[in-house]
Amino acid sequence: MPRHSRVFRSFLISYIVILIIPSIAGYMSYRTSISVTQNLAIENSVTQLQKSKEILERRMAEVEGFTRQLAINQDLNILMNEKKSGDQTNVYGIWKMMRDILTFGQTNDFLQNFFIYLANYNVILTPGSAYFRPEHYYENFHYNDLTLAEWKQTILGKTHRSEVLPLRPFVSKGVQTAVLTYMQSLPLDSFSGSSPATVVVLIDKNTIGSLLSGITDRYGGWAHISDGEGRTVAAKGIGEPDMEALAADARFDKDKVSQFYDDDLVITIRSDASGWVYRAGIPRQVLLENANKIKSITWTVTGIALGVGLLVGLFLAYRNSAPINRLVTVMKEQFGTDAGEGRNEYDFLHGNISDMITNNKRLESELHRQLPLVRDAFLKRLIAGEFQSREEILAAAAQANTGIYGNSGYVCILQINGYSGMDSVEILNELNAARLILKQAMFDLAGFLLMTDLGSDKIVIVFASKEAETGSELGRNEIGGLLHQLSERAFSEYRISVTAALGDRFAAETEVSQSFERAKMTLEYAVNSNRKGILWFDEIQVESATYYYPLDAELRLIGTIRAGEIEEAKRIFQSIMVQNTENRELSVEMKHQLVGELKGTFLKLLDQKTFLESDLFESLKNRIIGIQETEKTETIQAEIDGVMEILCGLITSRKNDSHTRTVEQIKQFIAENYSYSELTLYRVAEQVERPEKYISQLFKEVTGMNLSDHLEKVRMDHAVRLLRQNAYTVDEISMKVGYNSSHSFRRAFKRVTGVSPSSYRQTEED
CATH class of the missing domain: 3.30.450.60 (Beta-Lactamase)
Structure with missing residues (x-):
């Protein structure tokens, strides 16, 4: 099985290696992105903490600034420097001071809870309240770990210089919390002992915590x-x-x-x-949330890519190894399975293909060596009239590489004079040498010509050229000059005397045998009349004791009509009539016999299956039988021409029906498989069981359109329908109509419709 072969495994391993290389690169990129993301997250976190620190220090600086403002406050300086006399208290001054400090808590949330202790009055001033006995303040606001006496001693009774107590438990009006305490004695130059006033700022832990929420809330x-x-x-x-x-x-x-x-x-x-x-x-x-997202996406995409890549690799490995395995199987069937043992498939193919190339070159060399023999055999069949139709002649001429197709000219028979008896080996050897000398001399004079031996003392030469096709005397004069030079050169250098007999001009390949027969008649006349040199058919006197309608001419006429070649059939029939009317004087009896033979030929044609099944069979038969021998030659010729046109028309119609069916089969196959990207001319030819070149020419002949253009049109018609539905993207449509590349699809669509697929869809929507 292909999927278990070494070729399959080799392809699969190579695809896997190709798949692993970008995976490694992707893994390295992933690790780099993870590292960059992690470093960026750390940097952002440090920056966030740094901002929190800066805000807190700025707030604490504002608290310190608040105490400095109090230090220079005139009203407060008056109060803390007054001496209390008896029970008298500067109530107005205390009230005014409370009103002045009330606004500080509105601008800084760190100053929401603070008090000023005046030692001379033993009063605690808070924003909005005055406690003339500290015990009253302590009842509402006190530390959990300090008694009243300890609080008075450590907080109120000492001098503080920008002193900060760490976070410690605190009760605020019955609510348990924790506070950071900032203390500053006034005036600012108080250093030891007691001070006239003390400013204490209590900063709640929740207030400080709000500055740190940027980190805690975010992360x-x-x-x-x-x-x-x-x-x-x-x-x-x-x-x-x-x-x-x-x-x-x-x-x-x-x-x-x-x-x-x-x-x-x-x-x-x-x-x-x-x-x-x-x-x-x-x-x-x-x-690492973002990094984890990258990680998750990377591994997911990589896993999917590896999975899809592996499936694609399996498919490609199977597809690419299958033809090689089939080729190996065929070769093993031909050369034996033992030939592949101990070697892999590539070595096996290499060895056998090398042998095939070597054998092919050897065969090609042998064919080149045999080409003269093939040409000789082709020419012998051509002059003998063995080909039935012009198509058969052209095919054989192409195979023999003769270059005769499409030309016209003359057939010449060269006879070596002076050898009456050819019953000894010495004479046959001399004649063989003479023929070789004459062929080489003719090649030196005229280049490549079709030549073959006719017996031991004769050579047949076919002079075919484009100039002779025009019917001018230039071709005939040139041929005469060449034969004259050949005759003089052969006699002067080798003492070889020749007689050249030429038939009448052939205008098509099918008339070569007729020209050869005329050359034979000319040579026979030259021998009987003891004529030497160059003799043409129109220079001899033809006896008219009988009509001219040889068997080979009849067979060519029948074969041409069977092939449906009306022009060629008319040419052959015209040649027969010319020979019997212009070159011969037929008696009334001979004319009647000739017409009877012609009618018999066409009645034999009607016995073919093609004509028997036709509705025109009876009418054609009656028309042929109704030709009268006593009518004028022109009338008989016109009637037979009409019969030939009908017969060839039937053949052509049957051919056209067959061609039409083949074209319809091709169209149906394309309509069903247009979405297959591997739909090629080879696949179509394989489906209809015809050669690629044949179906390509046939499709163009029947439809007037190239097969590739028709396939493209079918695909574009379906693409237009899908674009109008607006259910698929352009890339998806390109795959659905048989294009592997969306770029190729866009280019083909614009070439056919004049606009791009996207523009066409937008136009339809508008």
């Missing part, structure tokens, strides 16, 4: 900010135990900007201003 990971001592400043999406475990793990490098830890990409950046450490954890799966 679903976590973010963490710690101060220089590792204490948590802010966190989102991760707990303190997890961060402690991360910091304690030896696998984690704290100095790396980006690294994979477990299933997360951990990004670390440090603030040069505050020393804070910003970390973000992004899940590997989310980070």
Whole structure:
């Protein structure tokens, strides 16, 4: 089986190798794209974390700026420097200060929750409220891990200079949360002991977390900010135990900007201003989401491509190996299966094809060597009148490469004089040498001519040329001059005397035998009258004791009519009539016999199956029988011409019917198989069982159109219908109408219709 042969496997392996090469290139491109995508995702994540850091530092700077504005506030300076006398309190000043700080929380969400502690009044000012006893403020706002006394001591009782407390649990009006605390003592030059005033800003963890949501919301990971001592400043999406475990793990490098830890990409950046450490954890799966999409698409496309490529490879390997396997099978049947053992199919084919080429060349050489014999046999059959029709003559002439078809001329018989008895070997050898000398001399004088031996002392020469076809005397004079030169040269150099007898001119290949018979009659006349030199048929006196209607002329006439060649049949009949009316004087009895013979010839023709089945059989038969021998020769000739026209017309009609059926069969086959891209002239010829050249000429003759043009028209008609339906793309339509290439289809469509397929479809839609 072809699919199990070594040729099939060789083709398949080569296709697989070709398929693997782009797959490797695709894999390398895939790995590169994955790496680029991963690096780009890391870079974007670092940029996002850097932006969060910048925003947070900018907000903290605004908080610090807020404390500096308070430091230069005149009303606050008055309040914190006043000395309290008894129970008197500067209520108006405190109220005015509360009103002034109320607007700060509206411009910065970090200033939503802050207070100012005035030590001299023991008052806590908040936006909108004043607590004349800190215990009241502590009841609503306090740290979980600080008592009132500890809070007063660490927060209110100490001097702070831009101090930040890390994130710690906090209760705000009963709500549990965690805050980052920023503290600044006023005035700014307070360094030790107690200070007149302290500004405390409480930043809720959710407020800080909103700055980190760009990372956590986008990637679903976590973010963490710690101060220089590792204490948590802010966190989102991760707990303190997890961060402690991360910091304690030896696998984690704290100095790396980006690294994979477990299933997360951990990004670390440090603030040069505050020393804070910003970390973000992004899940590997989310980070490489685009890369995974690329991976999925790449593997899917690659898998489909490999699968389809393998199927295509199997198909192509089978298709390409099948002809070779069939050829190998045929050769093994011819040369034996043992010839292929131990060798692969290519070596087997190479060896046998080499032998075939060698044998073909040997045969071709042998044919060239035998070509003179083939020509000689063809010429003997031609002058003997053995061919039945002009088509048969032309086919045999083409096979023998004679060059006679399409020409006219004269037949000449050269007789070597001086040899009366030819009963000894010596005389026969001399005659053989003389014939060779005469042939070579004629070849030297005139070039290639058709020549053959006629007995031991005669040579037949056919002078055929285009000039003789015109009927002018130029051809005849040239032939006479050549024969005269030949005669003088043969006699002067070799003492060979010859007599040349020529028949009358033949106007077609079918009349060569007739010219030969006339040359024989001329030679017979020359021998009987002891004439020497060159003698033409029209120079002799022809006896008219009988009519001229030889058997070969009758056979040629019958064969020509059977072939439907009316012009050739009329030419042969005209030649017969000329010989009997112009070159002979027939008596009344001979004329009657000639007409009877002609009627008998046509009655024999009617016995053929073609004419017996015709509706015109009876009328033709009666018409032939009704020809009267007593009528004028012109009337008889016209009547026979009419009969021949009807007979040839019947033959031609039958041929045309057969041709029409063949053409219809071709059209039907094309209509059923136009979508097959391998539909070629060879396939059509194989279907109708005719030669390719024959069906090509036949189709053009019957339809007036080339077969290839008809196939293209059928395909374009179906393409137009599909374009109007608007159900397929142009590429799909090109495949459906038998084109392997959409470019070839577009070019053919524009050549036939004048517009491109797309333009045609748009025009139909409009």
